[in-house]
Amino acid sequence: MxxxxxxxEPNFVELRNAADQANKEIGTRFDFKGSDARVELADKGKDKTLTLFADSDFQLSQVQDVLMAKLTKRGVDARFLDLSVKPEKLGGDKLKLVLPVKAxxxxxxxxxxxxxxxxxxxxxxxxxxxxxxxxxxxxxxxxxxxxxxxxxxxxxxxxxxxxxxx
Structure with missing residues (x-):
């Protein structure tokens, strides 16, 4: 029969590559100089999450835009990420956005x-x-x-x- x-199932290798490329671009961009902006890929068994860190709402949206551009360039569909999540305040103006990866x-x-x-x-x-x-x-x-x-x-x-x- x-x-x-x-x-x-997303391609986790390309997901990691996109996160690394986004971090590389964030490190070289002038508007992120001296800030704590970065992207981390957490791997807890089957549950994987992308965590975005930034100093302000605007920077967080910029980090998200950079990540989405890198995901698209690497051929990873953005629908694998749950974008309905709200950012969390860490301390001061710092923000953290945890995006679960759907698998x-x-x-x-x-x-x-x-x-x-x-x-x-x-x-x-x-x-x-x-x-x-x-x-x-x-x-x-x-x-x-x-x-x-x-x-x-x-x-x-x-x-x-x-x-x-x-």
Missing amino acids: PSFDTVL GIDSDTAKKIQQLVKQSKLKVQAAIQGDTVRITGTKKDDLQAAMALLRKDVTDVPLSFNNFRD
Whole structure:
């Protein structure tokens, strides 16, 4: 039975490279001279976070812009970052913004994918397996139609497809 897995996994090597390049640019820019502006990638097992530090709101937005530019240049989709988080005050004017990196499909998105597949009237089935969704069908054409459907309708997260079995 042909199948494939729908996953949400960023390229962590490129993520680290983008953070390093952002730090390099921040270190050379004149508007960041003498400030504590930087980007750190914290790796706690499966949970990875990007932490942005700056001296003011304006500098924090500049650090975020530099990071987004580097992520885009390295081919990492910005939708992997949860940008709805608010910055925290550290002391004085210093700010810290912790951006969690999304990896693995959460249960709400998995249920949404499963509902989309059911409502599509394609001859495929979707099964939630941990943080992936496995889609199985009898024909490869149906699976490719399911991929196209998911690419079109699920736009809030950058889905990728792997483990294609024939």
